[in-house]
Amino acid sequence: MENIITSKENPVIRLYQKLSSSKKERFQYGLFVLEGLRIVKDAVSENAEITHLLITEQAYRKFRTDFFQADLRNTKIIVISNELGNRISSTDKTQGIFAICSVPAEKGIKFRENGRYLVLHGLQDPGNAGMIIRTADALGIDGIIMSGSCELYSPKVVRATMGSVFRMNIVIENDIDSVFKILESNNVMTSAAVIDADAENIMKCEFSGSQAVFIGNEGNGLPHDVSARCSRRVTIPMKGSINSLNAAMAAGILMWEMGRDNGR
């Protein structure tokens, strides 16, 4: 085993902690962090640029065979004490595997006939954003535009995507005019997801051709000027006394329904 890092003043440990806690530092360095065996392996298999792999002594013994086939030529592998692992972990029971990763260049979205897209506008909860990205990956959505939403590479979003952050085509475009321009120039029909019995029931409206659904903020939904610019307003019919689904769940049902008319 290599030298074991035990000092919390070690520069890589300090970098990891800065990146873990600060959006500003992530932005300045163009780096973000990963924790856990599954997501680190996902990053490796999706050819993410991992600059550092930090692994506790215990995890090294347990998991090193998991990385025998991995191409880690450009990755610095650092063994750290179990104590340091507990210190930098953001979970109660850490697996002891951490990575620092370069924010990937945006792959962009390839627009195509019968494409299925999602626009997240003002979505703030990292758990929701992560779950939506994971679901989009599972349901074969072609691309996601994030506009005025939470930070894609925050540890909470990355964790909740369960690795889909590396697989999905995601574009950040905070200027809503540009979002509409991109969609219009690619002949994508736009639907604003709203909670309003007067909007079109998603069971009755057709999702043919290229389609994008806009999902708004958890508490306030889409701003009026955004929903008004969409081709139509759509809604998930609800029963009972509750007046709203969780935003991620609503997005999931909308993605499912969009895919229905698409030969899934």
Place this chain on the structure above:
Amino acid sequence: MENIITSKENPVIRLYQKLSSSKKERFQYGLFVLEGLRIVKDAVSENAEITHLLITEQAYRKFRTDFFQADLRNTKIIVISNELGNRISSTDKTQGIFAICSVPAEKGIKFRENGRYLVLHGLQDPGNAGMIIRTADALGIDGIIMSGSCELYSPKVVRATMGSVFRMNIVIENDIDSVFKILESNNVMTSAAVIDADAENIMKCEFSGSQAVFIGNEGNGLPHDVSARCSRRVTIPMKGSINSLNAAMAAGILMWEMGRDNGR
């Protein structure tokens, strides 16, 4: 304003903390806790039996008008210091409203023609359980049977239901034989949700008559002997390289699809 409780040794404060942290104590006392304005108001409007309402000085000034119309004759209202509010809160930024509530008697499930039911078998994550209950309420599911799953009245589950825990018909039945007996004697068709391309695609199978879908554990799915006892095995078709949806999202899509054949 009434006398303000400032001591952490106050018996009601100590009771709240015990109930908040211990499943055993919740079971022994038959009580559970709520935190936050919305869920406490939901409990009031659903006629839950609130034994104690704890409210910080600050919250008292801000929210007392919210309870002017509430029937709180059987509720002891206790004003506590803001410091105590922060102490007993399980959130970073508390609203300062807490309640102790009796575990309600099970309302039972009324089985009916074309009913829609869910069985949660071995589901362990409180956030998932809460989100499923919330979604079931929104989508008009007629009843949920929880079998070998996480505790319904844990603070995390209750919070994630956003008040739906008071509205949904939920039965706890840990004996899986009894679960099947209940469903069979009410002519409910049973579908096991599995991840298996050989199972029936939920877009192609019909959900007519009375229907129950079984959702399994997050990591392991349904045990083989349970899925084998169901009338059929159903699956959500997936694209892409991810091999599973989050359990709550899968349950949401299944509930949505069950409702489709039911004139929503």
